[in-house]
Amino acid sequence: MKTPVQGFSKLSKTEKIDWIATNCTKDPKNTKRLLEQYWNANPKVQKLHDEFIENTISNYYLPFAIAPNFLINGDYLAIPMAIEESSVVAAASKAAKFWLERGGFKTEILGTEKVGQVHFIYKGDKEKLSGFFNFVKPELLKSVASITQNMEKRGGGINNIELRDLSGKIEGYHQLHCTFETLDAMGANFVNSCLEQFAKTLKEQALSFDPFTDEEKNIEIVMSILSNYVPNCLVKAEVSCSVSDLGNADMPPEKFAEKFIQAVNIAKVEPYRAVTHNKGIMNGIDAVVLATGNDFRAVEAGVHAYAAKEGQYSSLTHAKIEDGIFKFWIEVPLALGTVGGLTSLHPLVKLALEILQNPTAKELMQIVAVAGLAQNFAAVRSLVTTGIQKGHMKMHLLNMLNQMGATETEKQQLVTYFKDQTVTNASVKEALEKIKSE
Secondary structure (H helix, E strand, O other): OOOOOOOHHHOOHHHHHHHHHHHHOOOHHHHHHHHHHOOOOOHHHHHHHHOOOOOOOOOOOOOEEEEEEEEEOOEEEEEEEEOOOOOHHHHHHHHHHHHHOOOOEEEEEOOOOEEEEEEEEOOOOHHHHHHHHHHHHHHHHHHOHHHHHHHHHOOOEEEEEEEEEOOOOOOOEEEEEEEEEOOOEOOHHHHHHHHHHHHHHHHHHHHOOOOOOHHHHOOEEEEEEEEOOOOOOEEEEEEEEEHHHOOOOOOOHHHHHHHHHHHHHHHHHOHHHHHHHHHHHHHHHHHHHHHOOOOHHHHHHHHHHHHOOOOOOOOOEEEEEEOOEEEEEEEEEOOOOOEOHHHHOOHHHHHHHHHOOOOOHHHHHHHHHHHHHHHHHHHHHHHHOOOHHHHHHHHHHHHHHHHOOOOHHHHHHHHHHHHHOOOOHHHHHHHHHHHHHO
16 A cells, blocks of 8 residues: 555545555556456445445455255255355255255254343442342343333343352453343344443442442443353254264275264364364354355354363364264354344345245254254265365366366366366366367
């Protein structure tokens, strides 16, 4: 960047592009052409996308794909996925097909509780604070009645408010730990609105609480914010079949089951492996979360925190053999919504939810957990049999050929050639050069 800019947000879209192209790129003309190339041809659709966030200059495309043949609790579903990584959709589809013939996926909602906190500093008498909390709790609930009334009509609202003392970690640090039920909404705006009103009421009521000294009355509100750690907003997904039904051309089913369980157990005790193991799970989860317009960063943060809940980062999935039955399952926290946010604005998000038969938030939790479990099954299955690179690199082949500038004819030839050859960057480059020279 050659120079800072003042008032960038106030510039028109064209002016923003001109400034970026001139000050941040080597070929301004090509930059402008590239950015405009990714605009939507329909001005109304483009304006809608421009208004999702701030300072937009173009659209950033990700492939929108379908993983078909998922049997979930007896119903067939095709699952939309938005992701840039090769082999993810193919792996999920392969796992879906495998379990389609073995009873499919079973799921269960274990909880739907969301969390928010008011963080404050109070350095006075703790017994007085406890008495104040008992006094003020009804006032806190009364103060948000106008915010919660619609949610309560639908069966949601505030579950509980607790006073928590964390002064052993930070001097004077206390919090209101609040739990919520937000139904089909992810609920961030609802939760944060309640929390900010709680904070205001807490501070106001403290000023008139007679047992407090003048110093104790001055409770310092630090912040009020929802938490993306939702260990009680939990879903379980599971597959199972007889060990003898784990047919695999690479090894006997008993050996496959043994190695698979060992691989999962290694991810339980070895954080270096667990991180990559869980990243594979998130390949499936994030792709569906993104396709359905949910917040994948919040989901990622909450899931990884849950993976470390016992004090060491560990596998999110579990596997065992019980009475000759192979069982593989996941329990994962997922705070998702099917109303609000982009779900009613982004045309492809609306389509994704329609493809999923317009699920409730609970149903979407189950679908997303299944996508993560399927992805992990496919990855671990490859790892303990052929190795991960054989399938992954074949899926990555077209990306490599596009990077090398192969023509359509050359791509067709090389896709055929590499059906029974090892795919590496060097082998693809050599094969392409050979075709070109001939």
